[in-house]
Structures are given as structure tokens and as C-alpha cells.
Amino acid sequence: MLDAKPNDLNAFWMPFTANRQFKANPRMFTAARDMHFTTSDGRQVLDGTAGLWCCNAGHCRPRITEAVQHQVAELDYAPAFQMGHPLAFELANRLVDLAPDGIDHVFYTNSGSESVETALKIALAYHRARGEGQRTRLIGRERGYHGVNFGGISVGGIVNNRKVFGSLLAGVDHLPHTHIPENRMSRGQPEHGAHLADELERIIALHGAETVAAVIVEPMAGSTGVLLPPKGYLQRLREITAKHGILLIFDEVITGFGRLGSAFAAQHYGVTPDMMTTAKGLTNGVIPMGAVFASGAIHDAFMQGPEHLIELFHGYTYSGNPIAAAAGIATLDTYREEGLFERCAELAPYWQEALHSLSDARHVIDIRNEGLIGAVELEPIAGQPTKRAFDAFLKAYDKGILIRTTGDIIAMSPPLIISREQIDQLVDTLRDVLNSLD
């Protein structure tokens, strides 16, 4: 015990972090409430990112905190296989009530990455259950982010997340991304680029439609820097996949639970996929939990054969964990009671105008927005990609706002409880930061 060194930062190998930079100049949060974090040096930092796109109702919300505290003392854990507990069923019913018509089952996971793996496996097993086991190909998209497990990085299209991890899954192809110069400075959904969905026809023709199991895309690509679907693009993907008997999976890990002003992007854009992958806002980020939403047709294809046999050989020790389920129910209650999805839709025009007022700030080359999500893209420093945005992140933190960067793009996705004054604070501070950068 005498050897314990609680303040030594060395042992924790931090995820998606510049470890040496961080440990030389640590940035620590020690508390949070509503829209703010408290830092270890006692400052308040406005949360411009809902944590990691997950705390949609803000921080330490009493209903969720109490639900977790109660549940951990009541039923801390129940085996997830061949046993159940009521809250997991209650939450599943509540979730399918929010989903588009026809999506009426959920399979629990513990993260967005696991939701993606689960959906890809269900897609393959679904075709096999229907006697089409030759449908093994998966199609993702350039710049797509589908978490960090092997299936997800295989269908994903962020080069640094893939290139050092070997040969990945076989039989994967990628659509082109939708980020085209004609759409610079678009407000909301861009006008140009629906034709990019037609590339799917080309890829399908190349491989033979009967070999393709599923197409997976983020309806709005968040982690790569907020790339919006051009008008008509998602509808076209839906038409093509339906025509060829290919499943369409929307990765709604960021867009789910109100971020665009509807429960899911599927409703916001008026396109219903066959499966949706979710996590993050499902429990307001409080306890790890994810869920894959599946259509009745997919679910029912598995419900055959002798009834004592397991229909899908897949699941996690913590699938539907009681504490996570309690957090999920309390989170959905909070969203509903406070009308947060509607609030997001109401604030979206104000957010859009505020964000686009940055168009004449230094280094800004593009601004994109939808719902309560936005990106400000910066001209990279020659020969030092990512550095300018990272410098902005550090300065912003010093000035009391939390933003997120990916490459030279600043992404923001505040909790849906943000006020207009706080939007102004976020944008005004960011303007000062950008104008002070070399």
C-alpha cells in the first residue's frame, strides 16, 4: 500500500489522447452540473460537447442520479443470459415507442462500438437464417466512424483508426464520403451531392447484389467533423438497398436521442432503416449502455426452430444491466418531461445563426450545422495538420469552454438544455480564440 501513488499519471494509458502532452499539462474535471464542468483548479467550463456527444440532458441530473443510486442498492446485477429483470423489458418498450414504425425490437450492448459489431453480426446471421448465407459483404463509407472494434473500423473510413490494425474484415467496400466543395458554408442539409448515393449501385454491380448483406452509414457523420447528408441522399440509399434486398443500418450513436431535434435522425430525415445502432444519449452518458434497434422482419427471421434453442449466439455479460436500464428509463423520463428533443428543434435556428456568425473569424474555411450540432473547419497550418485546431481547443479550455477537435475541424454538440445566452458565450469565446491564433 505504501507504494500507491494516486497522483502519478503514468499508469493510465489514455484513450484517443496525446498522452505525453496531457501528462505534461493535465486537464482534470472533478465535478459537473447541468451545463458546466468544474476543473481541478476550481474553474467552471461550459460544456460545448455534451461530454463526448452523450450528456444530452446535461450533467448530474437529479432524476437519473437518484435512479442509479436506488437501483444499485436494489438489484445490482442480474445474469443477462437465460434470465431477465423487469427494467430491461420496460426500457426496451420505451425505446421502441420512440423509434420509427416497424422498428420494434432492441438488443442491448454496452457502447456504440459494440452496437455496431452487434448490428453487423445480426445482418449476416439474418441473411443466413433466410437461406441467403452468401450475402456476406458489408458496405460502409469513407470518413465514417463506427467505433473502434474490428467490424466497426472495417466498415469505417477514418484512415488513422484503420491503417495500423492489419487487414481488418474481408469483403468490405466503401461509398465515397459526402463532403464536397460546392456545399461550403451550407446551413443545415446541403443542396448538392444526392448523386453520391448512386455510387452504391456501382459497388453493388461490381460485387453482385446477391453477395451484399448490409450498408452502414451515419445519417449525419459526427466524429469525422459533422458531414451532413445532402438533400435526397439518404432516401436514395434507402431505395437502392430495398431494391436489392440489402439491409440499411443507420449508426445513430450520436444522432440518437434528440441531437437533431427528433428522437432519431431516421425521423428527422424521414428515412427508416432496417436497424439503428445507439449508445451515448441512451443513458445520458451516465452508465455505459448501447442498443441495436431492429425491424420486426429481422427479429422474426430468427424466431424459428425448436423453442428451447438459443436463436442468436450473441450477447454481453452486461447486456441490459439493471443499473444501466434504470439510468436509461430515468434519462428518457428527463428528455420527455423537459421536452428536450423539441427544445433542440426550437433552438436550432438560433444555433445556426450564431455558428455562422463565425464565418469571418480568422482561419475559418467552412461551417456546417444541423439540430444542436455544428462544425467550424479551419485552414490547417502548412505542414502541421491538426495543430491549429488543437491549439484552439487548449485556448478554449483556458477561456472556459469545452470544444472538440478532429483533424482541423472544431465540433460542438452542447447538451440540449443550453440557453441562448450560453450559445452566445460559446460562440463569442470561440471567436476570440480563433482571432488570437497564429
Ligand SMILES: Cc1ncc(COP(=O)(O)O)c(C=O)c1O
Ligand atoms: C457514429 C458512432 N458510432 C459508434 C461510436 C462508438 O461509440 P463508443 O465510443 O461508445 O464505442 C461512436 C462514438 O463516437 C459514433 O459516433
